[in-house]
Amino acid sequence: MLLDQACIQIGDVDISDITRFLKQLPDSAWKANTYRQNTYEVHKQTESIVLYFKTDEFTESNDSLLSVVQPLLAPIFARFAQYYGYTRLDISKLMFARLPAGGEIAEHRDSAPIFARYHRVHVPIITHDQVHFYLGQERHQLKAGVMYDINNLGLHRVINRSDTDRIHLIFDARPVKRIHNAKHHLFIMSPNNSGSSLVSAALGDCKHAITLPGEGHYIAGFAGPNPNRDNSHFVWSQFNTINKLRNPKAYDWQTIRNLWSGAATPQSDDASIFVEKSPCNIARMAMLAEEFDDAKFLFLIRNPYAMFESVVRARRDLADIEKLAAQHVLWCFEQQALNLEQCQSPHALIRYEDVCDAPARTAQIIRHFAPEFNDLDFKPPRWVKGQQSALENRNTSQIARLSPQERAVADKHFKPHASLFAQFGYLV
Numbered sequence: 001m002l003l004d005q006a007c008i009q010i011g012d013v014d015i016s017d018i019t020r021f022l023k024q025l026p027d028s029a030w031k032a033n034t035y036r037q038n039t040y041e042v043h044k045q046t047e048s049i050v051l052y053f054k055t056d057e058f059t060e061s062n063d064s065l066l067s068v069v070q071p072l073l074a075p076i077f078a079r080f081a082q083y084y085g086y087t088r089l090d091i092s093k094l095m096f097a098r099l100p101a102g103g104e105i106a107e108h109r110d111s112a113p114i115f116a117r118y119h120r121v122h123v124p125i126i127t128h129d130q131v132h133f134y135l136g137q138e139r140h141q142l143k144a145g146v147m148y149d150i151n152n153l154g155l156h157r158v159i160n161r162s163d164t165d166r167i168h169l170i171f172d173a174r175p176v177k178r179i180h181n182a183k184h185h186l187f188i189m190s191p192n193n194s195g196s197s198l199v200s201a202a203l204g205d206c207k208h209a210i211t212l213p214g215e216g217h218y219i220a221g222f223a224g225p226n227p228n229r230d231n232s233h234f235v236w237s238q239f240n241t242i243n244k245l246r247n248p249k250a251y252d253w254q255t256i257r258n259l260w261s262g263a264a265t266p267q268s269d270d271a272s273i274f275v276e277k278s279p280c281n282i283a284r285m286a287m288l289a290e291e292f293d294d295a296k297f298l299f300l301i302r303n304p305y306a307m308f309e310s311v312v313r314a315r316r317d318l319a320d321i322e323k324l325a326a327q328h329v330l331w332c333f334e335q336q337a338l339n340l341e342q343c344q345s346p347h348a349l350i351r352y353e354d355v356c357d358a359p360a361r362t363a364q365i366i367r368h369f370a371p372e373f374n375d376l377d378f379k380p381p382r383w384v385k386g387q388q389s390a391l392e393n394r395n396t397s398q399i400a401r402l403s404p405q406e407r408a409v410a411d412k413h414f415k416p417h418a419s420l421f422a423q424f425g426y427l428v
Helices: 016-023 035-039 063-084 113-117 196-204 241-245 253-263 279-283 285-291 304-314 321-342 352-357 359-369 395-400 404-422
Strands: 007-012 047-054 059-061 089-099 104-108 119-126 131-135 138-140 146-150 156-160 166-175 184-189 209-211 273-276 295-301 347-351 382-384 387-389
Touching: 007 063, 016 063, 016 119, 035 047, 047 063, 063 089, 063 119, 063 146, 063 166, 113 166, 184 196, 184 279, 184 285, 196 209, 196 273, 196 295, 196 352, 196 382, 241 279, 253 285, 279 285, 279 321, 285 295, 285 321, 295 321, 295 359, 304 321, 304 395, 304 404, 321 404, 347 352, 347 359, 352 359
Parallel strands: 184 273, 184 295, 209 273, 295 347
Antiparallel strands: 007 146, 047 059, 047 089, 089 166, 104 156, 119 146, 119 166, 131 138, 131 156, 382 387
16 A cells, blocks of 8 residues: 555554464475465565465465464454554455565565555564665664554565564455445446436335435535535536545545444345445546445436436526536536446446336346345335425426527537437437
């Protein structure tokens, strides 16, 4: 993980039981798993006892050894979590690494994408004053029984000039990023006024859903930007709000997760998928993918003229609302196209019109994408935005409300981008 300093000394930990455990192991235990030294040239002189190893491609676990050593490591994990204020830990790598006397680990960076997401923690178990650990050009003396968080994305190397084998406990950790015990987090990626309330209500009625009482960014205490604070709701892409929404530093995601966990309601004892529908999600997809484990994205879009009419009607208090609304709709379509192109998480795309006109088929698409919604049914009337409504495609009636002048403004902005709208099946 990239740190603001090369090395953070977390503090002393008791390694006496771990030391005794390692001394009783046969030397063959160090030679049983050669993946690390065979795969990474810089580690060819090392030996490892790999307890758990997760990459972006595979996961392996030494369950027999892990069951024995886990109680010995629990106090170390607890101290690490306490230091950073984490409630639960997600461990991606856990091992003991031995660098023989006279051995060297050449200068390198840990460059795989997964390394950027986890703290790299070292606890020296057996070491010596003549073990030289360099972070950049600076030599650090890592002491036995002290826990360190290392900036492994920077250049680092080790030279063991002693006559003693150096042994470190190494683990990669980050906080568990889940709401309750959700196996997945489903974010509805929908512009405002595009049917997300309808879709969210239907998903929220499913027995496996974990739901919030409203849009997550409007819950009191939300530690991030929301359009109401800027009076930019419904057209937030046309205000400075958009810059705040895109700025990772504007969010405290740990606080947000805690807030949402406290506000969320599981629909049953078997609830396993968290559902959230804030329209501004389309501006922060990458953050959501990073900050919530096992995130999925359900993209939703609607006829641009119907969306335009809804926005104009909702914000007639704003000067030049027709232009702002048209530009916002265009921005939303451009952003949805970009999100779909860049999304590396599981995702699916549906349209408001498909929900209303082909509810059974659309429900089946969602069930295939997220099997937790095996009881999804769009057809029953639901309370949406304060009123109980039957399922109905309101595009025609809404578009009919547009005045000739309003339609002209929409056409002026939409028609030059006909190919963009056509990607989603809309003619302008």
